[in-house]
Amino acid sequence: MSNQVRDLTTKSIDNYVEFFKRFSKQSYPSPEDIIAREYDPDSEFEQTFLTLKLHIHGNEITFQDLLTQVRDELVKIVATMVEKINQIPRADTQIANNDKAHLWYISIEDDIVRKAEDAIKAIVDQNLQATAKCINIYDEFLFLLQEEARIETFLNKKPYKKEEFVMEIEKFKSTINKIRTHAPYEIRMSMFLVECHELNENLVVICKNMISKILKKTEEHVYQDTAQKIQAEIRNMSTQFQQKAEISADLVAYEKYLEDSRNHKRGEIINQYTDLVEWLMMLMKHPYIEIADEYTKQI
Numbered sequence: 001m002s003n004q005v006r007d008l009t010t011k012s013i014d015n016y017v018e019f020f021k022r023f024s025k026q027s028y029p030s031p032e033d034i035i036a037r038e039y040d041p042d043s044e045f046e047q048t049f050l051t052l053k054l055h056i057h058g059n060e061i062t063f064q065d066l067l068t069q070v071r072d073e074l075v076k077i078v079a080t081m082v083e084k085i086n087q088i089p090r091a092d093t094q095i096a097n098n099d100k101a102h103l104w105y106i107s108i109e110d111d112i113v114r115k116a117e118d119a120i121k122a123i124v125d126q127n128l129q130a131t132a133k134c135i136n137i138y139d140e141f142l143f144l145l146q147e148e149a150r151i152e153t154f155l156n157k158k159p160y161k162k163e164e165f166v167m168e169i170e171k172f173k174s175t176i177n178k179i180r181t182h183a184p185y186e187i188r189m190s191m192f193l194v195e196c197h198e199l200n201e202n203l204v205v206i207c208k209n210m211i212s213k214i215l216k217k218t219e220e221h222v223y224q225d226t227a228q229k230i231q232a233e234i235r236n237m238s239t240q241f242q243q244k245a246e247i248s249a250d251l252v253a254y255e256k257y258l259e260d261s262r263n264h265k266r267g268e269i270i271n272q273y274t275d276l277v278e279w280l281m282m283l284m285k286h287p288y289i290e291i292a293d294e295y296t297k298q299i
Contacts, residue, residue: 009085013078013116020074020123022047023191028130031137031194035184048193054134056202059145061138067131071124078116079108127191134187134194141179144206151210155217162279168214169286172207179203215286222279229272 034046053064107113154168179200187194 009081010112012081013112016078016081017116017119020120023127024123025126025190028126028190030130031134031187031189034187034189035137046188046190048188048191050191051193051195052131053195054138054199056145056199059142061135061142061145061199063132063135067128071121071128074124075117075121078113078120082108082110082113124191127189131189131192131194134189134196137184137187137196138199138203141175141183141203144175144203147206147210151213155213160217160221162275162282165214165218166282169211172211176204176207179207211286215283218279218283222276222283 029046050070052067052070054061055064151168154164183196183200183203185197185200187196
């Protein structure tokens, strides 16, 4: 029976190795080659049996699972096969005393085990080396992982320039479009199917969050800063015009203030209001946030 069990184990290990030999190639297609393929009903897909996912980890885009761990888990199955048959009890211990309670032990250092593990490890490593390059597909989007800090610095830098705000918004909108149209939903590499759609959505979310931050700051600039400043200046002018002169010096001061208001302050307020309207129009063209009711009542 020991010979039968060893023979069965040997065949199982050989079959496991043969399974991986399906994925052994002289050369492996790059992710760019896979993405560029145009499939028709007769096209042959790369064979896969495991799914890997790309995700954001800190300021990097990586695989959710460590590729070395994936390889080790696949190789470890050979040793597991051996371990599972090493505790099979001998049938003859039920009818006669025997010093050996179990069938012959197969060592994990056995030649057949080592050769199988080496063969599988080599094939998996070759496939993983090709699959690891999928990360490079997203090199052009890596800048997004550090944009939050940059945008925070940008929004704290005054005076604000509407053109710069628009340029930032358009950059993120363009990046969203590029992700939607060019980033792959998945990459069917040899042995491994690499899922990308969740990563794509997370990158889009980063872009939308940056746009929302910019528009939120625009909202504050329009409704809290500029609008309130204009209102305060108009109220101050109205108060000055309503005062009565008690002495001739007051009359001279009021006349001077009136002249200054007509020649300078009036133009400054008009310019501020025109600028406010331009900011407001920019804000309305990019409806990523809801404007608070108390702000709209001010305009």
